[in-house]
Amino acid sequence: xxxxxxxxxxxxxxxxxxxxxxxxxxxxxxxxxxxxxxxxxxxxxxxxxxxxxxxxxxxxxxxxxxxxxxxxxxxxxxxxxxxxxxxxxxxxxxxxxxxxxxxxxxxxxxxxxxxxxxxxxxxxxxxxxxxxxxxxxxxxxxxxxxxxxxxxxxxxxxxxxxxxxxxxxxxxxxxxxxxx
Numbered sequence: 001x002x003x004x005x006x007x008x009x010x011x012x013x014x015x016x017x018x019x020x021x022x023x024x025x026x027x028x029x030x031x032x033x034x035x036x037x038x039x040x041x042x043x044x045x046x047x048x049x050x051x052x053x054x055x056x057x058x059x060x061x062x063x064x065x066x067x068x069x070x071x072x073x074x075x076x077x078x079x080x081x082x083x084x085x086x087x088x089x090x091x092x093x094x095x096x097x098x099x100x101x102x103x104x105x106x107x108x109x110x111x112x113x114x115x116x117x118x119x120x121x122x123x124x125x126x127x128x129x130x131x132x133x134x135x136x137x138x139x140x141x142x143x144x145x146x147x148x149x150x151x152x153x154x155x156x157x158x159x160x161x162x163x164x165x166x167x168x169x170x171x172x173x174x175x176x177x178x179x180x
Contacts (some may be wrong), residue, residue, distance in 0.1 A: 021046035028053035032060045040079070042057070045069045048114070071113045084116050088123025089134040098141060102149040107173060109156045109166050117158075125150055 005013040018024035043065040051071045058077040067082030110117045126132035128145035159166045
């Protein structure tokens with residue numbers, strides 16, 4: 001996408017990555033300190049410690065888009081925010097479209113305890129109960145889940161976005177004959 005934006009010539013775009021929150025904070029601070037004009041930032045905060053650096057964007061009147069992890073304290077200043085609740089609703093809509101029925105067993109692997117997981121989970125259940133729409137429509141009345149149906153959902157607890165830990169937990173779940 002960056003190549004496409006740069007090729008068009010109207011804007012200049014650059015991807016800046018970080019391996020951890022401390023590096024991300026330093027890179028955001030460098031952007032603010034550069035004093036460049038007519039810039040904007042799209043940021044996927046590594047964790048909530050990035051809040052202070054994003055606040056520096058706010059204080060410098062640098063527009064920013066915050067996606068995936070939403071840091072509530074700076075979210076009102078964002079030009080736009082990611083839609084984790086919509087992602088959860090979309091997942092529920094997909095499963096319903098592909099045959100999931102009220103009360104079917106569902107196992108949710110949770111990333112962590114941040115807004116990402118909380119909003120995705122609420123979007124998932126709110127779609128199932130008919131409180132939230134996805135793609136412009138709500139779940140059909142005959143497919144809605146009740147509060148009792150939602151009890152069929154099991155949550156893993158925070159897996160800390162670890163692929164290896166989640167894989168181990170998944171293999172254990174599948175290895176349990178009672179889950180057949």
